[in-house]
Amino acid sequence: MRRSGSTRRVGRTFRTVAAAVACGAALAALAAVPAQAREPGRHAPHWELKDGGTPEVRFRGLSAVSRNTAWVAGTAGTVLRTTDGGASWRNVSPPGAAELQFRDIEAFDARRAVVLAIGEGEASRVYRTEDGGATWTESFRNTDPRAFYDCLTFFDRRHGLAMSDPVDGRFRILSTGDGGRTWKVLPGDGMPAAQEGEAGFAASGQCLVASGPTDVWLATGGAARARVLHSADRGLTWTAADTPIPAGDPARGVFGLAFRDRTHGLAVGGDYRPDQTSPQAAARTGDGGGTWRSAATPVPAYRSGVAWLPHSRTAALAVGPTGTDLTTDGGRTWRTVDSGSYDTVDCTPDLGCWAAGEKGRIARLES
Numbered sequence: 001m002r003r004s005g006s007t008r009r010v011g012r013t014f015r016t017v018a019a020a021v022a023c024g025a026a027l028a029a030l031a032a033v034p035a036q037a038r039e040p041g042r043h044a045p046h047w048e049l050k051d052g053g054t055p056e057v058r059f060r061g062l063s064a065v066s067r068n069t070a071w072v073a074g075t076a077g078t079v080l081r082t083t084d085g086g087a088s089w090r091n092v093s094p095p096g097a098a099e100l101q102f103r104d105i106e107a108f109d110a111r112r113a114v115v116l117a118i119g120e121g122e123a124s125r126v127y128r129t130e131d132g133g134a135t136w137t138e139s140f141r142n143t144d145p146r147a148f149y150d151c152l153t154f155f156d157r158r159h160g161l162a163m164s165d166p167v168d169g170r171f172r173i174l175s176t177g178d179g180g181r182t183w184k185v186l187p188g189d190g191m192p193a194a195q196e197g198e199a200g201f202a203a204s205g206q207c208l209v210a211s212g213p214t215d216v217w218l219a220t221g222g223a224a225r226a227r228v229l230h231s232a233d234r235g236l237t238w239t240a241a242d243t244p245i246p247a248g249d250p251a252r253g254v255f256g257l258a259f260r261d262r263t264h265g266l267a268v269g270g271d272y273r274p275d276q277t278s279p280q281a282a283a284r285t286g287d288g289g290g291t292w293r294s295a296a297t298p299v300p301a302y303r304s305g306v307a308w309l310p311h312s313r314t315a316a317l318a319v320g321p322t323g324t325d326l327t328t329d330g331g332r333t334w335r336t337v338d339s340g341s342y343d344t345v346d347c348t349p350d351l352g353c354w355a356a357g358e359k360g361r362i363a364r365l366e367s
Helices: 005-031
Strands: 046-049 059-064 070-074 078-082 101-107 113-120 125-129 137-141 148-154 160-167 170-176 208-211 215-219 227-231 239-242 252-259 265-271 282-285 305-308 316-320 323-327 335-338 344-348 352-356 362-366
Touching: 059 113, 059 344, 059 352, 070 101, 070 113, 070 352, 070 362, 078 101, 078 113, 101 148, 160 208, 208 252, 215 252, 215 265, 227 252, 265 305, 265 316, 316 344, 316 352
Parallel strands: 059 101, 148 208, 252 305, 305 344
Antiparallel strands: 046 362, 059 070, 070 078, 101 113, 113 125, 113 148, 125 137, 148 160, 160 170, 208 215, 215 227, 227 239, 252 265, 265 282, 305 316, 316 323, 323 335, 344 352, 352 362
16 A cells, blocks of 8 residues: 555544444544554554455345355355355355346345345346255245346344335335245335336345334435335335435436434435446435435445444445445545445444455455
8 A cells, every 4th residue: 555645544544444343432532533643553454355256246245244254146146155254255156046136135144145136027036045055945036027126134034125116106015024935025005106217226235224123214216306215114114205315317316225223324325327426425314214414525426335333323334336435423424445346335243344346356344
């Protein structure tokens, strides 16, 4: 890493991340300590690439179980798993899935995981494994040509949801109560009408996220307004709220959500086209998604993934093709801390943060 004024600022910012990982709730105070006052010779935290041996794959699905165990899912029907902190990866892709595009994966531990393939009609499928990917069972295949599933999430090891772009003018919700073994479409009468052109973005596995036993949020874009929909009853009824993240184009909207509890959440997005700017591409809520406020200093470009740092009430990371950004004040302001390309990010209670993206990139935050 080059030593310049900007690099020293990046190093100082990454030391702030280290404080979050090491000390959690004390991060805000440590962020104010000058870099020179910290321990001499300490390595700046950074994304350390973990070679999965699949440079041709783009990983938009990521489920971090712990600092040692993580699953990634991506193009060409690829699923990888590590249980040694990324030192080695096992290709556990479902057989016969090479034509599928996996965009979301939810893992419960090193053996049990559920993965979602996206696409129109029968391309949208759900697979489940109970033996670390040695065998897979296809537990859902979409037979409605109008449906296109984007994301899935779980409240606990049994109860989960998946969401499809609107069918008959409303987002469609799929539900499981047995850990993904079986699925059913929920009634749509509790779902608000979709805007013209409104859809979800299958960019990071974070267009549908849950927090706690019953609360779930759905991110949208592509229409006149970028919205976040909230359900407090596991997807039976929903309310919609506008966000300040720009929309008005099929390429713009909210791409990723993260909630650290049922009230405090972050939203990131923008315009995914590399030749387009993404102003006001980050927002925050303190009332469970009822209202959203723009970041005073937003992320500088399109971001598709976001995650709260473990044991912190104010720190989070956002990632996208042009870099990683850090907030230490609950999403009010963001600073770029890395320029590497990542599509999704996830952190674990045992102080592990992982990221994944294009060209087979998988990384863990190291100090």
